[in-house]
Amino acid sequence: MIVIMKKDATPMELSHVVARIEQMGCQAHISRGEERTLVGIIGNGRPYNTETLELMSGVEKTMKVTSPFKRASREFHPHDTRVVVGDVEIGGPEIVLIAGPCAVESQEQMSEIGAAVKAAGARMIRGGAFKPRTSPYSFQGMGEEGLKILAKVREETGLPVVTEVMQPETVPLVTSYADVVQIGARNMQNFALLHAVGQSHRPVLLKRGMMSTVEELLMAAEYILSHGNDRVILCERGIRTFETYTRNTVDINAVPLLKQLTHLPVILDPSHGTGKWKLVEPVSRAAIAAGADGLIVEVHNHPEEAVSDGAQSLLPERFAHLRDSVKAIAEAMGRQL
Amino acid sequence: MIVIMKKDATPMELSHVVARIEQMGCQAHISRGEERTLVGIIGNGRPYNTETLELMSGVEKTMKVTSPFKRASREFHPHDTRVVVGDVEIGGPEIVLIAGPCAVESQEQMSEIGAAVKAAGARMIRGGAFKPRTSPYSFQGMGEEGLKILAKVREETGLPVVTEVMQPETVPLVTSYADVVQIGARNMQNFALLHAVGQSHRPVLLKRGMMSTVEELLMAAEYILSHGNDRVILCERGIRTFETYTRNTVDINAVPLLKQLTHLPVILDPSHGTGKWKLVEPVSRAAIAAGADGLIVEVHNHPEEAVSDGAQSLLPERFAHLRDSVKAIAEAMGRQL
């Protein structure tokens, strides 16, 4: 942290700033420039609250020097983390496809889609039993019954199950059925929920909030890691911008940026990222070419009848086409699928 | 809802669209234009999922015609809702000031600030006992002890207490101490939490998410209203934009827009909305001039030592200055303070 003094700060003001820094148990290092004096803060290893230094008389502003995440950072942990789920490994040489409908609607639907996506190369199945919906009048998910359906499909297909958890108190229930628990974009900063999944024994698929920065995503991961769970998979799913043609704007820069900043695996959700099924396949290829470790894709056997997200869901045969197209890119990247 | 057919849609495609609409229990109304054919959907009163019509062959796109909120809309409820808390009424002719620190830090701090803001004209006191913090290493709040401190300050000052609730399972605890429960910006779409406060007997202060549209804010209010609690106060607190000089961008348009769209009271948080105490007073005046019913302002007796949000907190004497300055605007608007 650096404190930048005002042009016309007095020696008295400067000495007050130094005194407060020392009061916080830190050291102050003064550097006099042509126009301004700067004060570097040399920490004591413990977190401290320095923004309030901005309020002191004579202070222009303060600046952070180091990034606020530790356990999630590649500096802290230089080697790639690989998250193992059954016989699937995310973050290793293999590109992992996760597929399934937005919402679990019935056993028939899930069994049919499960078989289809397995045949088309998916390594895990997704489906929501608890659904965050903007409107209280929309379908809110089948709840525990949906979880049972997912468990049945796992039995049928052998595919591990990814499903969303929305409340701290249902973490035990959801983790008793799911292989990977998903934190949705709207809950990325639901800190009580991050705390709860951090204490669970299941890998966590953490989606970036639609208006969260990369740093905030890494801080959310830090919550989970700091509570003892180091099996976190990050997921870019598009951010909210002024562009209205697409549902969200996939931040493709975030893929290589995250791979540089953190050791955690990074996947991409092209379905929510675009909102239009016609864009899902090209954006999936782009994700892999940018270095993503996998994809989570919405697939539905009857998108026209899906209770949600139909417009961005692929038919199983289109998903098979996507798999082939992504496989070629993966191989060009020296990876397998 | 309107379905817009493609330029080259065939009569067969059109008749499939009509058939599906009828299957959903609705009526289809065909309108042939020079370039395109449109199909209006006449509903059956129940919610239906029409986005999937976009997937049908021959369909260009679909468009929503009516707004998705009902109980929150002024069409549904033309008169202003006034939320009464003790002897305070929000949404009536009086401008209501709510003030206090970001976080409850100690009994001494809260008692001192409580007395100071009461003297300066605040009608309610705020303070966080449970704090949503971006970093797991930051102070997370005093919890129930903080709630007890707030209750003590209510006794001392007579001011009703506003405090945040972060999890559905702590709603009973928080409502047992608080007069108004606050839903923070990061939880605006925590639907389980909205459900829980919707079933509680306390007024709710609902803050707009930093990434949420006005329509989504009204849908979040709709969740609370639809679960039986009609005492909801909306709060504009700044949205996230590309501008970095300020912490957020206060969406001042949202104030008159909300007053036109909904019957619920609207207040503004100039502290989070700007992130800089020097901007708090002018933006407070702007809010009242735009038609807001009140303000929620961060006040701290020692902002330089605040555990959070010091840089946007006012000293009690500056809050008194704000009150005078806002009072002049309120009177120019024909209101009191």
Place this chain on the structure above:
Amino acid sequence: MIVIMKKDATPMELSHVVARIEQMGCQAHISRGEERTLVGIIGNGRPYNTETLELMSGVEKTMKVTSPFKRASREFHPHDTRVVVGDVEIGGPEIVLIAGPCAVESQEQMSEIGAAVKAAGARMIRGGAFKPRTSPYSFQGMGEEGLKILAKVREETGLPVVTEVMQPETVPLVTSYADVVQIGARNMQNFALLHAVGQSHRPVLLKRGMMSTVEELLMAAEYILSHGNDRVILCERGIRTFETYTRNTVDINAVPLLKQLTHLPVILDPSHGTGKWKLVEPVSRAAIAAGADGLIVEVHNHPEEAVSDGAQSLLPERFAHLRDSVKAIAEAMGRQL
């Protein structure tokens, strides 16, 4: 400028950084922290390009310390600049209203609106003769004929004329008719145009780009000031965000922020800022309450027939209502109108 070295930077890397800084004619000031070494750059008074220091081996990043605008800053010029146009002064105690249609359509229209807005309290008249339009198929303005109409209305009403200039080569033409030349939002970073109006002898109304930061607005003003024209009026007109209910989002924070950062007068355009006439009056009041020096408002005698921006234009009688409502706020602020 500060250079932050990497955690593991070697002494050799550090000495290379110092050498380059000295090569640029500056001095380097080393400050060793617990985790990082920082190097402060002490300038030689001339501009230098330091971002490339980020590319040197061992460098983590660089940070700017001082703001890049000089002539526009309040530090440089502590007293308010007042721009005088005929008998109107912008930036003094009086709130100045500028009103008129988006586009000049005919002499009859302009004369009628001119008389109406003068009667309702406008101190200047606006109207576009050259129109920037998103579509090549939309009306592009009447050109010089429109300028002549504006000059005629000035004669009739005595009101100075504000009109937009879109190209450097038409600056002489436009300044030969106009009292104030306007740089539109889309041209805020048309540097050749800024250069040209900077060399002209007319006051400039500089609109903030719809996705420009406050700092970029001040840098655009700096272009004009640095070419010799110090009569610049800044105009906040709404920025582009994810919110779609309104045409733009008025950045009300920018009003007091600009008044703190710069000595130049600041006005607000509530018509483009909201895009909806029903929001124009409340947002106008908010602007004045936030400290703006004036307003530029679209007024049309037949908004339903306006060739552009009808939906955000006020009828003359509604503009008169706005004037009364804004006057009350101005007086509460200790100003006149």
Place this chain on the structure above:
Amino acid sequence: MIVIMKKDATPMELSHVVARIEQMGCQAHISRGEERTLVGIIGNGRPYNTETLELMSGVEKTMKVTSPFKRASREFHPHDTRVVVGDVEIGGPEIVLIAGPCAVESQEQMSEIGAAVKAAGARMIRGGAFKPRTSPYSFQGMGEEGLKILAKVREETGLPVVTEVMQPETVPLVTSYADVVQIGARNMQNFALLHAVGQSHRPVLLKRGMMSTVEELLMAAEYILSHGNDRVILCERGIRTFETYTRNTVDINAVPLLKQLTHLPVILDPSHGTGKWKLVEPVSRAAIAAGADGLIVEVHNHPEEAVSDGAQSLLPERFAHLRDSVKAIAEAMGRQL
């Protein structure tokens, strides 16, 4: 265009709307729904201004049905346009790399970079002689001397030259030296400039504005096409969002979206799109995987000394590495490089 009447609109209001539509030379088609009446407008082939219908009594809102671009649309022109420049074809099976420094600094620099990028596979050379710079105190480009240097490098390497034009009046000068003229992001809506290059005989590289939607980009292309020049290459270069880690956010969705909406070739600028050289190569691969027809990349022989954009420039050897990496992706896509 559709007009949506208010719930409580009277028959009189409806008939006024119909009358106005007919007055505009169009036909009205009434469709009565359960809740609302809709009026479809059937055009007369000429552009008309319907937004003002929103102002009529009884009207809730209006909605556009058809897209506003014609010549740029794939509906109008189903086959891919290929822009030929010398022996280079953009928009065909070959992926085209354009490379060079941000600014022309000297003959030596350009000749050295020209030889290096040619050796590394570039098919055209870029370099700015006229530079749009945020600060009036930054280097503004070498002007005509820079153009001469570029022409010399074309002689030396045989590579066609891409360079920016900033003002309508310098279009003749720039087109006398350049093979392709570039419209920079800040000038995407400089309509006078679009008009001027639309009348020139050179292909145009049109960069998306950092604040512009895909539709606005297509409308800017429409300006050029409608003035007679149909050799337009579109360039996605990142948009401005709330994310601050990167300079801009590459809108990767825009690549396949543009390929679906328009017949014009689409390239991507990963240098401005990311602002960090470490992200340039992965984002380049992503662009090609998403379907882009080429890349425009900043390459500098001494990025540490570049007068601008050094931090996002590649060394020639890193550009050669990028070429190899992109070539593998291009081949996986069935294209060549």
